[in-house]
Amino acid sequence: MRIPKAVERLVSSFEKLPGIGPKTAQRLTFYLLHVPQAELDTFSEAVKQLKSNTKICSICFNVGEQDPCQICTDRERERNMICVVEEPLDVAALERSDGYRGLYHVLHGRLEPLRNIGPEELHIHDLLPRLENGTISEIILATNPTMEGEATAMYIAKIIKESRIQNSGIRKIKITRIGRGLPVGGDLEYADDVTLARSLEGRREF
Amino acid sequence: MRIPKAVERLVSSFEKLPGIGPKTAQRLTFYLLHVPQAELDTFSEAVKQLKSNTKICSICFNVGEQDPCQICTDRERERNMICVVEEPLDVAALERSDGYRGLYHVLHGRLEPLRNIGPEELHIHDLLPRLENGTISEIILATNPTMEGEATAMYIAKIIKESRIQNSGIRKIKITRIGRGLPVGGDLEYADDVTLARSLEGRREF
The missing domain is CATH 1.10.8.420 (RecR Domain 1)
Incomplete structure (x- = not known):
């Protein structure tokens, strides 16, 4: 048949x-x-x-209906911190969590040398101009806690540290990485070694 | 957002x-x-x-590009047996297996009283007219070996047995059910009880 x-x-x-x-x-x-x-x-x-009715924001590269997007134009958000994520879906997830009120920067991927995805394929270098006007005091690197996500976070931290902005002496930008450890509802017994090690490193005073 | x-x-x-x-x-x-x-x-x-370029065959209710479909019009197939299946995908699977050269009858579902799917919602009663001209000598009931599939097979067997054709005395139509047992590559140890029982019932001489 x-x-x-x-x-x-x-x-x-x-x-x-x-x-x-x-x-x-x-x-x-x-x-x-x-x-x-x-x-x-x-x-x-x-x-x-799908694509004709959505726009990629020219500031943060999130997916939205306008350019610049709702978040970038919202005057009520904290405009001194940028959270760097891999995908637009990560923005949606963080917004749902209600734990963050700052700005975003969407990379649209992660560094994957094996798949020929380098910094030029992502919106990594578009991040630096956003730091130039001096309003940003913190960059939160919220790429996924995978091998590629960690490498991407390390790469971004490095280019910011080496950039003109960070070395001009006016104001240091704090670079942070999202906390890694046991997920809420998780079980110590079944956690992998790396997660356990990270959760010990990331312990906080009670 | x-x-x-x-x-x-x-x-x-x-x-x-x-x-x-x-x-x-x-x-x-x-x-x-x-x-x-x-x-x-x-x-x-x-x-x-999808739907405008496909036709449902008015004889066997399989999905094809013509009506009647390729299989129903193929003079080289064995035209004395009909294999009754639930879905067009089952026809594709049986054709791939290369184990069958007869005709098909696609029900487009199975009896599911809990979802209000009775014989009227399926192409069950369209099967009987196909048996009338006396060329069919065997009906293979190849509905899935699930609860609903078994019930559907039993129902079809019953209406054929009670039908005028079967009782006219000219020619008895053989009604068979596909073999149930251990799948090839399966493991006796992990087989469920019902499958094991069926594979003993369906044993054949070596």
Whole structure:
């Protein structure tokens, strides 16, 4: 049996998505065969319009509806700290946590030498001009606590430390890294060695 | 931060797919933000055209490009047996296995009283007219070996046995169920009780 071309096309589109293999792609496609055409049209429009109706903020590179984005233009936020994250989804997660009221800087990835992703492929060097006007007093490096995320954080810390701004002597910018340790609800017994070591390093007075 | 409407719309479209939760839907959407517009257009077209470029065969209810489908019109197939399956994907799987050269009948689901899916919602009663012309000598019930699949197979076996065709005395149609037992590459030690019991029932001479 030859699978119809229309089905094959959608299967191969689904397969390109991260975490979706050939089996899942087939399952999703055959599921959509049972769905009313109106719903397919909505889905199709949403895919088509995704990029034309979103804008990347030219200041922080977050995804939003305006440029500059809502956060960059919000006068009520603390404008003296920038939190550097890998992806727009990380901004959404931090905003949900309600623990941060400052500005953001989205890198759109992390340094991955094995995949040929260097500093030029990310918005790393766009961060320095934001520090020039002297209002920023702290940079929080909130890249993921993975091997690549740590390397990216170290690289950013290094270029800020070596930059003209940090060495002009007017004002030192504090560079911090998000706390690493046991997740809330976690279990000491099952934590890996590195996490445990980090949670001891990062201990705070009670 | 408000998530852009275009992003929200696509997230909610993804969420409607089976096995995709809110987190995965967000991840897929933000992934697509990095994809070139041309690829989004291909994806969007594939979704839109899925149903208009596929036809449901009016004989076997399989999904294909023509009606009747390739299998129903193929004169080289064995036209005396019908294999009853739940979904078009099952046809694809059986075709790949190369173990069957007969015809198919796709139910488009299984009996699920808890979800209000009865015989009327499936193509169960469309099976009987196919048996009337007397060319069919065997019906293979290949619904899934799940609770619902077994119930569906039992129901179909019952209506065929009670039907006019089976009782006209001209020719008895053999009704069979696909073999159940240990999957190839499986391990006796880890098999569940029911599967083991079935594999003993279904033993064959060596």
